[in-house]
Amino acid sequence: MVSPLCIAALAAATVFYTRSLWVTGFLAAAPLVVRLGIRLGMPQGTGTLFRKFRLFREEKGFPWLALYLGLCAGLFALPRVTALEPGLPVERIVSLTGTLLDDPRTLPGGSSGFPGQGRGMAYLNLKKTEALLPGTNGVRSSARGRIPVFFPAGTMDRVKDFGRGAELYVEGRFLPDRSGSGGISFTARSVHTVKAPPAPETLRTAIRGSMLQRLGEKSWGGLAAALLLGSRENLEGDLARAYRDAGLSHILALSGMHLAFLSGLLTLALKKPLGKRGALTAGLGFIFLYVLLVGPQPSLVRSVIMYALGSCLVLSGTVRQPLALLGAAFLIQLLADPPSALSISFILSYLALGGILILGGPLESLFRGSLPPPAAAGLAASLGAFIATAPAVTAFFGVLRPLGIIAGFIAVPLSSGFMALSIPGALNLPLADFPLDRLLDLWYLVLKRTMVFFSQLPACRPGLRELWGFSAVVFAGILVVARKMARWRTYLAPFA
DSSP states (O other): OOOHHHHHHHHHHHHHHHOOHHHHHHHHHHHHHHHHHHHHTSOTTOOHHHHHHHHHHHHHHHHHHHHHHHHHHHHHHGGGSOOOBOSSOGGGEEEEEEEEOSOOEEOOTTOSOSTTOOSEEEEEEEEEEEEOOTTSSOEEEEOBSEEEEEEOGGGHHHHHHHOTTOEEEEEEEEEOOOSSSSOOEEEEEEEEEEEOOOHHHHHHHHHHHHHHHHHHTSTTHHHHHHHHHOOOTTSOHHHHHHHHHTTOHHHHSOOHHHHHHHHHHHHHHHHHHHHHHHHHHHHHHHHHHHHHHHOOOHHHHHHHHHHHHHHHHHHTTOOOOHHHHHHHHHHHHHHHOGGGGGSHHHHHHHHHHHHHHHHHHHHHHHHBTTBOHHHHHHHHHHHHHHHHHHHHHHHHHSOBOTTHHHHHHHHHHHHHHHHHHHHHHHHTOGGGSHHHHHHHHHHHHHHHHHHHHHHTSOOBOOOHHHHHHHHHHHHHHHHHHHHHHHHHHHHHGGGO
């Protein structure tokens, strides 16, 4: 039986992403139509079907309630995805005042087609704008919304020192939208700090900056900084392109995979001295601190919510249902931060994990006997995530790399091992001396050559409509075949 939380999450996602009143109305009316059909089809003079309908209503009513609550959640989140409201004519605005929403990052030269782009970029949460209007010396207005701001190269060190949470006053102009997507950005000529960030943010920025500085001194530090802290500033351009062309950019983007790996290492190390409950509690504290350090990226927030809910269920002795946890995390994150639900990382994160949870088990059962159990589990997870995300990846990027299934099967363990070995270097532990440095240098070289090899494999550009249909057929086919094989194995078990 499908969990009511999954039903609510699917209903909320349908309303939120389609933004269609027709779809919302259809979903809302579906239970009424079903009930009316049962009543109209009931023969006169008999009470059997009526009693069945009443039983159906009493026992199955909770999923309908979940459907309605999911529709309400989607409708509630929609108005909160507000567009930029600058308060003044955009073409006249000459300065902005706002708070940094993320850590400023340095951009490679010429990486963007926007004229006059600076050397750094970050998102600003607007508070005020100032414009030059005819007949005035300047007009100020309150504003709201998130906007990407490009900073000049000479200001990046100072902006990074203040970091996330600092209030800035930037002078410059809005850049025209050349992509046709409706998004605009602001390029700054000068930057002034209005207010320093709160003390906890200052401490976090200092710790993160210290770790990045230590890793920057290593030949392998650029990749370690990307995998551990989400910073790609010192990552070699050739390696970043190799990950992208191999269809494995998600490995470099911090996600639940990284969080699960790091928290799993900690829980495993603490399970014996602290016990299961103590290790789970320590792991929960660790992931909160880790997300505070690297920033609340959508895929990491999803993992934190699921880990926290799952840990509470384990500590209370309740059986966990991963799909129900995924649905609960989606609803919480959608209601708490609707704008993040429109990001690529948010959408792909939920689709990938949903594909793994739904298709991973059936695919693993299909591979059983043909592959060793660890290989079958890894390949099943990779294939499930690929099938679930293929239409979205094609819609966002226009290209699909099917061989990335095999590439990920090899690259993920290599990258995870490298990440684990680079932790002492990031923390400046004594173990990060000469022997570990040499090992990481060698591991980095192997990983780089592996990524370059996979990046040369061919890609395809399928039609989006055809891919949606094909993915749906494959998705349903795997579930049907796996169920029939499970029944067949159950039938043959007494004769084995």
